[in-house]
Amino acid sequence: MAISVFDLFSVGIGPSSSHTVGPMRAARMFAQHLTTDGVLADTAGLRAELFGSLGATGHGHGTPNAVMLGLEGHLPESVDVDAAALDVERITRTRRLHVSGTHPVPFDPDAHLVLHRRRALPHHPNGMTLTAHTADGRTLSKKTYYSVGGGFVVDEEAIGSDRIKPDTTQLTYPFATGDELLRRCRETGLSISGLMLENEQAWRGEQEIRDGLLKIWTVMRECVEAGLSREGILPGGLKVRRRAAPSARLLRAQGDPQRHAMEWVTLYAMAVNEENASGHRVVTAPTNGAAGIIPAVLHHYRDLIPGSDDDGVVRFLLTAGAIGILFKENASISGAEVGCQGEVGSACSMAAGAFAEALGGSPEQVENAAEIGIEHNLGLTCDPVGGLVQIPCIERNGMAAVKAVTAARMALRGDGRHHVSLDKAIRTMKQTGADMKIKYKETSRGGLAVNVIEC
The missing domain is CATH 3.30.1330.90 (D-3-phosphoglycerate dehydrogenase; domain 3)
Known part of the structure; x- marks a missing residue:
């Protein structure tokens, strides 16, 4: 597909x-x-x-x-x-x-x-x-x-027998699994982002791809900036206070962002998801419930990595897209189908692999980072309190963004060899989602959604 x-x-x-x-x-x-x-x-x-x-x-x-x-x-x-x-x-x-x-x-x-x-x-x-x-x-x-x-x-x-009927566009280097993606990279000598760029040209030219991805990055930046500037109460009745803006103000007063790098990653993600909870403009990445993770890690790359540039942003998003395809093809990115492991988990995996690529990681290290990102989100339920994308969703994005950075750093310290493949982790996510009770899959009939109300 x-x-x-x-x-x-x-x-x-x-x-x-x-x-x-x-x-x-x-x-x-x-x-x-x-x-x-x-x-x-x-x-x-x-x-x-x-x-x-x-x-x-x-x-x-x-x-x-x-x-x-x-x-x-x-x-x-x-x-x-x-x-x-x-x-x-x-x-x-x-x-x-x-x-x-x-x-x-x-x-x-x-x-x-x-x-x-x-x-x-x-x-x-x-x-x-x-x-x-x-x-x-x-x-x-x-x-x-x-x-x-x-x-x-x-x-x-x-709708086919169990999935969507495929788009039949012919790609230069088609892949359906992580193993196939790595094999294609070895055969061609291309990075994951380079291979993805070749495939994207089945739809549009290289300059259009670059311009489109940088536009996506611009919207992500604008969303973060808006979230870091707005204060007050989120809509919906839970009376959840916006925390990104006042927390950012306190952090700025403490100076040197390098000393507080992970706190900034957390706030970037929360800023996006506070905007999302307010019904404002966001980039689906790959879902709205997980929309803060990739922008937060991209901000971390642009703010704190020496030599970071727009080319790195393009490579980052192309690599994240390649990993997202594996989840979309082989499992799900729908919280209603597999729980929040399919949303926050897949976004964490995408961000981890993309960050590893932007830092110069090999395809094997990128795949390892992506696997670490999803492995430690397996079993994550989707139980929004009051049916609102606020509790626990906003904090959950902040936690997953930090986890993505950590996963990339862990993978880059190794040579890409590891015991659990990304394919196996994705397969496990799908099986776990199938076993998960329906009340934990975006129905607000289980988990925090009922226990918070009872308290």
Whole structure:
């Protein structure tokens, strides 16, 4: 299956790639489908049903709002975050929605947007069904979509026996496993980032790739800067205080950032995830729930590593993308499917391998760093308190970012030889996710989500 680095790193909004970004894209796809099939003019009503994890934690993740915005034609990468709240308020107040921004239909979110908290669709925990009907109730169109993690969306027709039907783009050096990736590097003499760059050119030119990745880095930087400047209470009712900005202020007063390097890594990650929790602009990396880890480690590279430059940033993101592909291909990056090990765990692994590459590590050392990153996140549950991407998600990103830096440093002290391969660790993650009880997979029905409330 051909996956681009730009599939794994996309600009969107918080608080969740699978619960906000994906549903918005799916709803927009449905609205476009009504136009292309010539039934929009006859559409007099809409119904949206959310299943599985989307239904269980949709309110806390902003899924209903995302669906309404998508039906009105908005995309997560371009929607005006501030205006979006006003659009949702307008739809709720007037009980009227404009499909694709043009065709008005009655829409009462309380009646026409249904969250099934304990019903699931067959192919993935994040399922949604959208229906358009005429004034007399006749169904014009009915489509089911799955938000499969990281903002990826497929409709029911694109689901294969157990995974998504593959993109058939021909890559120069295709790989599906870590072992294949290392073999390709040995055969070609290319680094992991160099091999990934060759593959990316199946879609776009080298300069466009570089420019696109540096744009992704710019958005990441802007997100960190915003998170380090904003204070106050996060939305959602838990009254969680923003901590990145006041903590950064204290650290700056203590001087020399080298002495507090890991504290800065932690704060960079928390800054991003506080922005994500507020529904602001973030880069899905590879999910929103884990969006702070890669930017934090990249900041560490740019701030503190002598000789770091934009070329290193490009190599970093290409390598992270290659590792992310292995998780996407062979397991999952969806918290609703395998728990937070698939989100924070995969991001930690991606950041660790990418940092090792940026520091000049061999492909074997990079693979070792990535393996260390995921091995010590195995079994991590997804149990957001109140269905909000706040507790434990924000701190968890900070912890994983530090772990990624440590994993890279450990790997670079060796020669790349180690007992547990990245492939075996990813396989273990998938098996662990399958064994994990559903209440620990983004339903807010287990773990901290219930014990914190009971306290």
